Amino acid sequence: MPEAKRPTVLVVDDVAENIQILGDTLRNEYAVLAAKSGEKALETAARSLPDLILLDVMMPDMDGFETCRRMKQNKALKDIPVIFVTALTDAVNEAKGFAVGGVDYITKPVSPPIVRARVATHIRLRATETRLRDTLQKTLAGAVSLFMDLLILSNPVAYSRASRLKHYVKLMLPHLDRPGAWQFELAAMFSQVGCLSIPPDILQDIYAGRSVEDSDRVLFDLHPQAGCELVGRIPNLESVAAIIARQEDDPCSCSEHEKGESETVALGACVLRTILAYDRLVTSGQDREMALGQLKANTGEYESEVVAALEKGLQTDEWSMKPRKVFASLLMPGYILQTDAVSSQGKLLLKAGTELSAPMIHSLQRIAANACLEEPLAVLTPE
Known part of the structure; x- marks a missing residue:
């Protein structure tokens, strides 16, 4: 040999x-x-x-x-x-x-x-x-890829949010020294898969805090459980599925595991609720300090340990969101629309709050090249 x-x-x-x-x-x-x-x-x-x-x-x-x-x-x-x-x-x-x-x-x-x-x-x-561990990792990687592909194709609004949530959790993990914390990142990635059946425009209205039909609100309220059921079919992700199911629960309490729930699930759900709230605040135009200040003020809603981990993670982050006005030719993936993108004829193209992907930018640039886009665009950009 x-x-x-x-x-x-x-x-x-x-x-x-x-x-x-x-x-x-x-x-x-x-x-x-x-x-x-x-x-x-x-x-x-x-x-x-x-x-x-x-x-x-x-x-x-x-x-x-x-x-x-x-x-x-x-x-x-x-x-x-x-x-x-x-x-x-x-x-x-x-x-x-x-x-x-x-x-x-x-x-x-x-x-x-x-x-x-x-x-x-x-x-x-x-x-x-x-070999078994490698097989499991490949299976998991394939499942993650499949879900993300489905999400980006059918609902780019939900995919954009999931991407941002994953980013925040990655920043927090070094400051959450807990067994099983790796599952929090997966929960953030999968947190919006239950939104696959919700039309993107309806989902954008909900994310932006605008009023929607009662039936649409009910459908959105069910998305954590729908995501839990989808993710729960992947072997060894039962705790991740449980975290997803609890992402919108209120109030946040990391002591709930004493009632029979695992500490990982309780803390993971608290992490997910916290970054969801932070994302809503920054995509609405608040800067980092204002958003963190609101989370800190709501001590009954968000666990101080989790908010502290987010704050520490953001301090090492290479970017923060800054409002700017740019022309389509200068758009980059990851920019978030602060206002609706509309054509020169007033037709809605993309709603405020949408995180721009490469295909979206290409479409906007093609429209702008024909002088059919209202410019400049108000966006949030990484600093």
């Missing part, structure tokens, strides 16, 4: 003879690395990312249990299987090894056939887990 395709095994032991024995046992099938201390093991593992680690327990300065514990705290190393190699075979030490993240034990003095069998088993298990 070519060396480059061999799985890598890191052998950690403070006794050179033990490293030699294990190396000789495995070298025909694996690329073998060695470390003679826990500190060196952490450095070598971080640099080479081996497929498996054989770890001695009894080492000076940092024993194998502590070394394993630190590995499992490292995001890059936590999924690498660790097999303890030790003469400590009592139940207490075995339980301790499993508690810190070990997957198996090999007793000293080692038996080469047993070493090869145990290593091969866990290498295969890890390869299978990796």
Whole structure:
């Protein structure tokens, strides 16, 4: 087998003879690395990312249990299987090894056939887990792409809003150090898929706070549950679907998980409600400080931790929305219409609040080229 395709095994032991024995046992099938201390093991593992680690327990300065514990705290190393190699075979030490993240034990003095069998088993298990994870990621990526394609084709108004919400959540995530926070970004991306059946002009009126027919309002009010049902059909996105279902709930309380709901869902719903409110404010023309000020003032509506995370994220943002007047030739994707775009004959082309995509801009520029567009256009642009 070519060396480059061999799985890598890191052998950690403070006794050179033990490293030699294990190396000789495995070298025909694996690329073998060695470390003679826990500190060196952490450095070598971080640099080479081996497929498996054989770890001695009894080492000076940092024993194998502590070394394993630190590995499992490292995001890059936590999924690498660790097999303890030790003469400590009592139940207490075995339980301790499993508690810190070990997957198996090999007793000293080692038996080469047993070493090869145990290593091969866990290498295969890890390869299978990796393939399953890759398959899931590809399936999820395909589902995301399908939903987004449907949304941008059938309802660009809803797609524009979902894109902005995703952007805000990405800014917030570094300041929300919670397990499962990655699901908040997916919830923002999928938050508007329930609007697929709502006509874009009706949806634009609702987003802008204009009055609509009662039947249209009822349809909009049902969109979170419709989105939940659609997203809930994707495997492993049950929590994301639950967040979407609660995006318009009121008031926001992150303590609601105590009633039987997961903390991730409660906080995710709070995040989504907060950025929806922020988006409504900035697309109506308010600047960042005014919009944040309103959120802070409504302490009964929006959780202070979430508003603080949004504020911190926005401070690192490369852009904020600034009102400008521009001609069609200078339009860029991401600009948001502050007023309706109308033809020179007064025909409505795009409603205020629409985030401009490349196809929309191309159409407006073609109309402007024939002197049939009222210019300049009032837009919100990233600074």
